Amino acid sequence: MTTHATVAASAEVKKAIPALAELAGKIGDRQVRNRGTIGGSLANNDPAACYPAATLGLGATITTDRRSIPADQFFKGLYETALAEGEIITSVSFPIPEKAGWQKFNQPASRFSIVGVFVSKGPQGVRVAVTGAGAGVMRVKALEDKLAAGWSAAACNGVKVDAEGLSTDLHGSAEYRAALIPVLAGRAVAAAG
Incomplete structure (x- = not known):
């Protein structure tokens, strides 16, 4: 598979995404x-x-030595995926x-x-994927709906994300993480243009 450094330096990736x-x-x-x-x-x-946020946020497909798995079906929970025993990812x-x-x-x-927070607008519509906030990567429908109605950083203002199910640890409470999600989504939209 491709290293993070190779993805970061790739002229093809920089141009496309x-x-x-x-x-x-x-x-x-x-x-x-x-x-x-x-x-x-x-x-x-x-x-x-x-990467799980980018993969889910872009609606990517993970291909293994046995099958292709849409990102929406790949991530199952804390350190858990749709991969079977011995199944190996070959491409994304x-x-x-x-x-x-x-x-x-x-x-x-x-x-x-x-x-x-990874945001995208493309062939699969608007997608917002969040990592670090809970037990696994997740999409945030409230933000997707707001951004689908009008792609702008301001569309994220005032969107309330429920803290239930989010993580609380020494780095931040669930409520803190819930408050960060729309702020970072707005910044990601601004960065995307």
């Missing part, structure tokens, strides 16, 4: 970016990892969006997301 290249370039530190892979990250499905196909943006508020030492 700049937000994906930006996301990859901010994963972990230099050592992690040069050894870690997109496939490894997706297979691990860490609840604060960045991303639809090219009209617009896409990524913002994360990260834990400084690990650089994992306390909250990360």
Whole structure:
């Protein structure tokens, strides 16, 4: 599979989905970016990892040595995916969006997301995917509906995200994470243009 550094440096990725290249370039530190892979990250499905948000936020398809799995069906929960025993990810196909943006508020030492938000507008409509806030990556329908009605950072203002089911830990409460989601979504939309 492709390393984070390769995704971040790819002229093809930068042209097609700049937000994906930006996301990859901010994963972990230099050592992690040069050894870690997109496939490894997706297979691990860490609840604060960045790639699950991009994959779900773009409506990507994960291909294994046995089948193709839409992102909406791939992520099952905390460190759990649709992969069967011994099944290996061989590629990930991303639809090219009209617009896409990524913002994360990260834990400084690990650089994992306390909250990360990936937004896109494209062939599959508007998608908003959040990582770091709960037990796994998730879509936020309230933000998707607002952005579908009018793609602007201001559309995210005032959107209330329910804190129930979100994580509380030493980095932030569920309520704090819920408040961060629309703020970061607005910033991601602004970055996407």
